[in-house]
Amino acid sequence: MAAVIRNDLGSAQYYGAECLSKGANKGINHTRNIHEDEMSTTHINATKSLIQQMAEDPMLVLDRMAFQNGAVDLGLGFPNFKPEKKITEALSEAATGNDYMLHHYTRPYVILLEPFYTPYKDMLMIRGAVPVFVPLHPCLDGDKQSSADWVIDKAQLENAVTQRTKAIFLNNPMNPLGKVFDREELLDIANICIKHDLTCVADEVYQWLTYGGKHHMHIAKLPGMWQRTITLGSAGKTFNVTGWKVGWCLGPKHLIQVLQNYHFFCHSDQPQYTTSKKTQSINTEKSESEAVAVAFEKEMLILNTPDSYLHTFRKMAEEKRNKLCKYLNNAGFKAIVPEGCFYIIADITNAQGALMNKSENTDEALDYKFAKWAVVEKKLCVMPFSIFFSKQHRHLSEKYVRLCFVKTDETLKKAKDIFDQWNKN
Numbered sequence: 001m002a003a004v005i006r007n008d009l010g011s012a013q014y015y016g017a018e019c020l021s022k023g024a025n026k027g028i029n030h031t032r033n034i035h036e037d038e039m040s041t042t043h044i045n046a047t048k049s050l051i052q053q054m055a056e057d058p059m060l061v062l063d064r065m066a067f068q069n070g071a072v073d074l075g076l077g078f079p080n081f082k083p084e085k086k087i088t089e090a091l092s093e094a095a096t097g098n099d100y101m102l103h104h105y106t107r108p109y110v111i112l113l114e115p116f117y118t119p120y121k122d123m124l125m126i127r128g129a130v131p132v133f134v135p136l137h138p139c140l141d142g143d144k145q146s147s148a149d150w151v152i153d154k155a156q157l158e159n160a161v162t163q164r165t166k167a168i169f170l171n172n173p174m175n176p177l178g179k180v181f182d183r184e185e186l187l188d189i190a191n192i193c194i195k196h197d198l199t200c201v202a203d204e205v206y207q208w209l210t211y212g213g214k215h216h217m218h219i220a221k222l223p224g225m226w227q228r229t230i231t232l233g234s235a236g237k238t239f240n241v242t243g244w245k246v247g248w249c250l251g252p253k254h255l256i257q258v259l260q261n262y263h264f265f266c267h268s269d270q271p272q273y274t275t276s277k278k279t280q281s282i283n284t285e286k287s288e289s290e291a292v293a294v295a296f297e298k299e300m301l302i303l304n305t306p307d308s309y310l311h312t313f314r315k316m317a318e319e320k321r322n323k324l325c326k327y328l329n330n331a332g333f334k335a336i337v338p339e340g341c342f343y344i345i346a347d348i349t350n351a352q353g354a355l356m357n358k359s360e361n362t363d364e365a366l367d368y369k370f371a372k373w374a375v376v377e378k379k380l381c382v383m384p385f386s387i388f389f390s391k392q393h394r395h396l397s398e399k400y401v402r403l404c405f406v407k408t409d410e411t412l413k414k415a416k417d418i419f420d421q422w423n424k425n
């Protein structure tokens, strides 16, 4: 059977940045930097082992044994006598006072701009938050289409904000669309954040990857936004080591401190600062964070010169973007030219296979049916665009698929051969 060409996952298919491996100074096995299929098994095993470890936690074991044996319990760290009166009185007042909402769940509402990076939704829901979906709308006409043609409806965004809304997630440049928000658009979002006192989570992991002369702007730099913005970055996306899962966050002290506490308790390890305190960057993998810090320090010395890795990677990625757009357009797809990120969204309407199984009466989105058809019939793996939307806005996305273009020239050539034959059989 012919091999399936994978243009779906968002990991660049090259060696990690050279400056990183030098930074790590420990002979990295390059192939291990890339997301692997076995990751899910590893993850399940890790979770199982964590559950087992917790069951075997000496504190829990001894506490259980103390109860079973009627032991004098000097084990656990709590005073076994009455608490301070002030505090119990305050509790009583809180329980009987007028603020009855203190007795109820309060779930923070968080706005996700669609298309969204899929883990956002799950992460929010696991923590009891309610995602509120606000889609970007395509204003596409004519043949030349760009990710810039997908825009926010300002009124719709503002209408989505209620008393319970706490935050907006802004992914800029935006996976999977490749949209890079311009100053006017960022100002619209910033004004809504300020007016309604919202926190902005600015996921800027693709900040270095913009094309066609488009510049990325940090929303945190707009007036009034630093105090309410957490900006996220990723070594994986910056230095092409997507398996490292090392990142950083920047923001004002009052927000970063909360994250540090959260991180500390979730990872039972001291947060590590990858650079000076100024950048407040945290993660758990010490040698990898050291490598990221060293790589940045080296990179900063040559930034904006042709030797800069960030410059050469961006240039190479742009060339690959242009190639894949051409292959897609030649085969009857319509590429929405991305201004950033790793991906192209392509309109499948006029490509063979688009109407495949359309009449089938299932709830599956058309683009998902198409992707399943393409992987079997064309040996090409692409991602349905609709997985990045809520069900209620699926109709905006069903005629597109996502393809990752940061692949070796060899892989892109194989994809080209498939596209060249697309309508011939």
Ligand SMILES: Cc1ncc(COP(=O)(O)O)c(C=O)c1O
Residues within 6 Å of the ligand: 010, 117, 171, 175, 203, 205, 234, 235, 236, 237, 242, 245, 246, 247
């Ligand atoms: C938009 C976005 N945010 C965050 C991440 C996570 O980055 P990392 O894998 O480096 O943690 C990704 C990875 O694909 C992404 O696309």
